[in-house]
Amino acid sequence: MNYHHLRYFREVAVEGHLGRAAERLNVSQSALSIQIKQLEERMGHAFFDRVGRSLVLTEAGRIALDHAERIFGAGEELVATLAQRGAGIAPLRIGALSTLSRNFQLQFLRPLLTAGETRIVLKSGNTRTLLAELTELSLDVVLTTQVPQSDAPLPFAAQRIAEQPVRLHGKADLLAYDTLPDLLTQAPLILPTESVIRTGFDSLLARLGVTPNIVADVDDMAMVRLLAREGAGVAVAPTVVLADEVAGGLVATAPFDLDIMEPFFAVTLPRKFPHPGLAGLLDAQ
Structure with a gap:
């Protein structure tokens, strides 16, 4: 096509008159008529009735006009996106590790939410999937708790934007122990399976020489939070x-x-056309 x-078809459809459309396009009526006829022959349907x-x-x-508007709209959005201006800029697409704290994600996004100028798309998943989508340019940034492996096929850039102390949180009666070893061995513990915290916690246990009373291993920080709220145990969490x-x-x-x-x-990945809202968001952390 x-x-x-x-x-040309869109101009004639909007004007409803061949002469006015030809004038706007700065072509002759006969040339415009030929162009419309060629399009109709290509599509196998007449697009206009003369009244x-x-x-x-x-x-x-009408069906053709609907598609034409979307096609030209996509073209205008493409130009605006590459020029990084105007309403045509695509939403900022953010991937977050599924185990990542929702509270942390909210803190990260707050500058954008406060400004209200950039539309965002949020997606959660595992590290492998999110980094693959970052590589395919389906995501602009990935939030995670670990730096990607150095032998990754593409040069990921990992900016440390925050860190949080990991503590023991729970109902007051579950924390009523005089020493840390007593709490770890006697209180019911809720542990995240996320590797950074788990590795640090396992090292702590080795240093103290204690065997913990683990009642739940959870791979979702939101569930760790809910279990602690319900008094199911003491959460090891940021x-x-x-x-x-x-x-x-x-x-x-x-x-x-x-x-x-x-x-x-x-x-992130080094890109010639990064999302215009990303740099300001990272600088605000």
Whole structure:
């Protein structure tokens, strides 16, 4: 299909008059008529009925106009996106590790949400899937807790945007122990399976020489948070995960320093046309 034919058709459809459309396009009526006829022959349908001196769209013509508007709209969006200006800019597409704290994600997005100028798309998943989508340019940035492996096929850039202390959070009666070893061996523990925290916690257990009372291994921080709120056990989690519950008095934080920090990284790929809202968001962290 000839793109110019479609453009001529759209002008005639909008004007409803061959002469006015020809004047706007700066072509002769006969040349414009030939272009429309070629398009109709290519599509196998008549797009106009002549009513008096006006041209009225047929059903096939209305369908063609609908598609033409979308095609030209996509073209205008492409130009605006590459020029990084205007309403045509695509939404900022953010991938987040499925185990990542929702509270942390909210903190990360707050500058954009406050400004209200950039539309966002959020997607959660595992690291492999999210990095693959980043590579395919389906995502603009990936939030994770680990730097991608150095032997990755593409040069990912990982910016450390925050870190949070990992503490013990739970109902006050579950934290009523005088020492950290006593709490770890006697209180029911809820542990995330996420590797950074788990590796640090396993090292802590080895240093203390204790065997913990683990009642739940959970791969979702949102569920760790809910279980702690319900009193199912003591959660081993970054402070940000249960910040609202601690502030509201629903849970407490044990006075023991685990000496474990969870880092948060924003992973990107070097791109010639990065999303215009991404740099400001990363700088705001």
